[in-house]
Amino acid sequence: MANEKLRYPLITAGVGVLFFLAVDTEPAFAHKDKHTAEQLQAFEEVFMEQVKIGDLLFHGDPETQKRLNVNLSNTGTACAMCHPYTSDTHPHQFPKFQEQMNEFATLRNMINWCIEKPNEGEKIDPDGPAMKALEAYIYWSNRNSKLDPGRH
Template sequence: MTIKNSNKGRIRRQFIILISFLVLLLIIFYLLFSYGAFESDYEDIEDKEKIDPLAADYETYYLDNSPENKQIKYGFELFTNTAKYLGPSNGKEEMIYSGNNLACNNCHLNAGTKPYSGMLIGVIKRFPQFRGRENKIGTIEDRINGCMERSMNGKELPPNGKEMKAFVAYMNWLSRHAPEDGKVEGMGYARIEIPDRAVDLEKGEKLFLKKCASCHGQDGQGIPLKYNPGYLYPPLWGEDTYNNGAGMTRVITAAEFIKTNMPYGASFNDPELTDEESYDLAGYINQKERPVKSNPEFDFPDLKKKPVSTPYPPYADPFPVSQHQLGPFQPIMDYYQKEYGITKIK
């Protein structure tokens, strides 16, 4: 056998081996795909039927830069750094919509994902909804603008503007694992047993100094950020906080928030304050001066729908403003039950 023929035979054998290997590889891949070996775990993770909304990943950092995800990420930025983009010191006069330097995140904790802190997971699926303050069915955009005017002491965002669309996109994303009715454990605030007495302002002050002043300051003015507008811990009264039209100025609402969220680190399952302590703290904080919303008398066209601890008149009952601000609230609730057949819980 010549060297030339030997080389040809070797090349032929190598070629046959290569072809056989490729055929075997194709068979292996076919079998693997047929039996689902390459099915992505990501599909299971993102299957909203299988995931607990409270256990989902709400970290926007890992989203790619598709147009949809950029809008979600901008909504997250607006939510957590509201003053930077919309506050009075943002450097763009045409973009000043907030009248204070708070962030949405100051009330809706953990970027809107903490249970019983006005959590936003599922919230968008509960809209449109009826709201007694306006006495009509409102959209999620209406609700956002209500916060802008009250909690942020500012003015409405354009309903179809870039910022409003980003807020809505972020809320939609937060609600992606929520059931169709949007009802998720931890929504709203946890109920407290309302003491059958007036707020004790002296006890509230002592509790504030002991439990709250280390973060919010003895003067209640919070701790501002060093290099950006906004606060590490927000002010609770004074000119740079929520106005008297905000839901947090109601003693019962504020007490519910405080009970499961304050001091920092407290939660529904691990509260630090009792119902009575939360009640006295809420009353103390909300007796302090703060901005006044324009035309609060136009709230609640049907006065019977007004929460009993709304701190400003008019009311559909004979009780004085001081009692609506500080309680006791049970006599007011009893009045609405007797006169109007309405059961009030807040």
């Protein structure tokens, strides 16, 4: 019985709170402010930091591999030895059917194939920091290439 006595005052208070929230608070927006130059610079810095890490990984830097706990090669070779300037990596053509893998592949699939086959290294987490950095560097270096997915 005591609970029933309390019910109506509680409901009344709850409705009051909801009314207050509906009337007196700002609605939530995903992008409520215009971007400032500082923000854009910060975004760029975040991206370029990943590009630089990817560049170091791509060129076989042992310290960066150790820090990210990856082993991209067991033969002394590095990605850049076959792909100077990331040439012939063709990120703009993925996803596509990749002959060597005999499957429809993404750039990340191809990166791991290269690590495992020619480099005889150890496959990396496809969503991990090393993969993201490699992807950032390869895309950055090819940023002026023509997007052409599926092209061989």
